[in-house]
Amino acid sequence: MTAPWITYRPELKVLDCTIRDGGLVNDHKFEDGFIRAVYDASVAAGIDYLEIGYKNDRKVTAQGQFGVWKFCDEDDVRRVVGDNPTALKLAAMIDAGKCDWRNDVLPKERSVFDMMRVAFYANQVSEAVDMIADAKDKGYEVSANLMAVTTVKEQEIDQVLEVLVATPADAIVVVDSYGSMYAEQVELLVKKYLDYGRASGKQVGIHAHNNQQLAFANTIEAIIHGANRVDASLMGLGRGAGNCPMELLIGFLRNPKFKIRPIWEVLQSQLLPLSRQVEWGPFPQYNVTGQLNEHPRSAIAARSGDKKDNYVEFFDRLTSDV
Amino acid sequence: MTAPWITYRPELKVLDCTIRDGGLVNDHKFEDGFIRAVYDASVAAGIDYLEIGYKNDRKVTAQGQFGVWKFCDEDDVRRVVGDNPTALKLAAMIDAGKCDWRNDVLPKERSVFDMMRVAFYANQVSEAVDMIADAKDKGYEVSANLMAVTTVKEQEIDQVLEVLVATPADAIVVVDSYGSMYAEQVELLVKKYLDYGRASGKQVGIHAHNNQQLAFANTIEAIIHGANRVDASLMGLGRGAGNCPMELLIGFLRNPKFKIRPIWEVLQSQLLPLSRQVEWGPFPQYNVTGQLNEHPRSAIAARSGDKKDNYVEFFDRLTSDV
Numbered sequence: 001m002t003a004p005w006i007t008y009r010p011e012l013k014v015l016d017c018t019i020r021d022g023g024l025v026n027d028h029k030f031e032d033g034f035i036r037a038v039y040d041a042s043v044a045a046g047i048d049y050l051e052i053g054y055k056n057d058r059k060v061t062a063q064g065q066f067g068v069w070k071f072c073d074e075d076d077v078r079r080v081v082g083d084n085p086t087a088l089k090l091a092a093m094i095d096a097g098k099c100d101w102r103n104d105v106l107p108k109e110r111s112v113f114d115m116m117r118v119a120f121y122a123n124q125v126s127e128a129v130d131m132i133a134d135a136k137d138k139g140y141e142v143s144a145n146l147m148a149v150t151t152v153k154e155q156e157i158d159q160v161l162e163v164l165v166a167t168p169a170d171a172i173v174v175v176d177s178y179g180s181m182y183a184e185q186v187e188l189l190v191k192k193y194l195d196y197g198r199a200s201g202k203q204v205g206i207h208a209h210n211n212q213q214l215a216f217a218n219t220i221e222a223i224i225h226g227a228n229r230v231d232a233s234l235m236g237l238g239r240g241a242g243n244c245p246m247e248l249l250i251g252f253l254r255n256p257k258f259k260i261r262p263i264w265e266v267l268q269s270q271l272l273p274l275s276r277q278v279e280w281g282p283f284p285q286y287n288v289t290g291q292l293n294e295h296p297r298s299a300i301a302a303r304s305g306d307k308k309d310n311y312v313e314f315f316d317r318l319t320s321d322v
Numbered sequence: 323m324t325a326p327w328i329t330y331r332p333e334l335k336v337l338d339c340t341i342r343d344g345g346l347v348n349d350h351k352f353e354d355g356f357i358r359a360v361y362d363a364s365v366a367a368g369i370d371y372l373e374i375g376y377k378n379d380r381k382v383t384a385q386g387q388f389g390v391w392k393f394c395d396e397d398d399v400r401r402v403v404g405d406n407p408t409a410l411k412l413a414a415m416i417d418a419g420k421c422d423w424r425n426d427v428l429p430k431e432r433s434v435f436d437m438m439r440v441a442f443y444a445n446q447v448s449e450a451v452d453m454i455a456d457a458k459d460k461g462y463e464v465s466a467n468l469m470a471v472t473t474v475k476e477q478e479i480d481q482v483l484e485v486l487v488a489t490p491a492d493a494i495v496v497v498d499s500y501g502s503m504y505a506e507q508v509e510l511l512v513k514k515y516l517d518y519g520r521a522s523g524k525q526v527g528i529h530a531h532n533n534q535q536l537a538f539a540n541t542i543e544a545i546i547h548g549a550n551r552v553d554a555s556l557m558g559l560g561r562g563a564g565n566c567p568m569e570l571l572i573g574f575l576r577n578p579k580f581k582i583r584p585i586w587e588v589l590q591s592q593l594l595p596l597s598r599q600v601e602w603g604p605f606p607q608y609n610v611t612g613q614l615n616e617h618p619r620s621a622i623a624a625r626s627g628d629k630k631d632n633y634v635e636f637f638d639r640l641t642s643d644v
Contacts, residue, residue: 182542182574183505183539183542183543183546184546210535212538212570212573212574213532213535213537213538213539213567213570214538214539215535216534216535216536216539217505217535217536217538217539217540218539220504220505221505224505224506245535245609247606247609248534248535248609251534251609251613252504252534252613260637261634261637261638264606264610264633264634264637265633265634267606267633268631268632268633268634272631272633284569284586284589287567287569287570287573288586291573291574309590309594310590311586311587311589311590311594312583312586312587312590315582315583315586316583
């Protein structure tokens, strides 16, 4: 057999979702200096894409509650990264049902963004199709991110994929929103997405959550089976249990264009201080929701309350029959 | 294909190494109450084996420095668990070069222990063979744990395995001492150990470390490929980055004899308080030694010094050319 951990696939691209998924931890209230440091580290480390936040509709999202990275106006992004004169591509996430994409996604020639990532639940696939077509028409790379796929029946996944492969999306992403997948499930889904996407040349991605300390392992598993678009975040920053840690992923990848020292630098200068202000990681409550294949909102609430150390009460509540 | 995460293999046995490997974090200075709580939780959770500590030679190990679980005298064990009138089997680790096994391993009929785990480096295999034969003669179950296998050349691994399969050991364990293995390497080694052990009916085990947050994933990987002896510890307690977390393993296993609620209870009552006194887990320095396939002693030293937050200095030091 070949030794895949010795060689590399040049077509494998890494997306840093530190700021976007991490924004779900601190309501997107990052200082410009933090954004700039993550941007600089991504450039220096050879990361391919940096996802900065959401482009939520200001009419439907309470503005006072969130920092500017919930909306990602061009002016805010350019204030920090200028016109982005680097090889690093910038991405924003646009959420079905929460984004005025017809108006707020500008034509690419007027935008500093390179990619739009369309996030949607299975029941929102029709809007997602329109969003994908719109973003592609406007000149962006587009990825289609079907969220919470572990709660979708096999037949419906097939139906969603049939619809997606007819869109101009460049990539379709296996999204383990609840951090509940084991390696076998990652393998099955990556192979399924690849099978559907092959005819239209779509790449397959993986976005893992760390509820069961499997985000990095599942990302490797997806890579082994052919995923070429992989998400990770610095120190695993992300909602709840967080994501695949970039420092582990870059340590694993063997493409010499990736450099790990800038990652350790930004972990030390930015993420470590942040970790003293906000909490993320695979704490017991997130283990439980991952094991139960549930949205982590109950765990997030438990971790922020005065019963955060009562694992048993939480487990009993989530497994109660009444 | 079958769905292995739905069914289970009754022959798969779980060993809790919380106290033994965790003793490397606190010099084995556990209160009796902690030991009893881990014991009670293991019984209630349906764990198969509980490894309590080492049987080190008092003549070669500085006694004042360590708690009693570095030596595991019968009197100490019986003070806490009596004659162990349960289905839980008790194990001790005996280290080649550090154990006066001829004298300190009692005949089974005079001991509360059920199993001896013989730990050794490749160059100590000759003493290990004698230790295995001695422990088996005295009436114990015996496992052979070749440590730091990721630093041993393929040819030497083969030679060690050829020798081990001729011993009366019941199990041979794939030991990822440095937490440096990825899934492919786990697969290769488990299959190799299984191939060697098949003719003499030996079981294969896995002992993973969590330097790269892969201990749980690698344990699953080993199980998928046929390992039936798996080690885990409560909250992952263990030297450096720690081990495979028991709460994740039990959440994964589908044998109804395993119960997870007692695990959450003991995590809450014992491990959480301990985590405020001593440190373990996959911190950046452990990521680095795992990525470099090195013993974690440099990382342990860094985490206990005043430069514990200087990830870059540590990385530079370990990757310096001079």
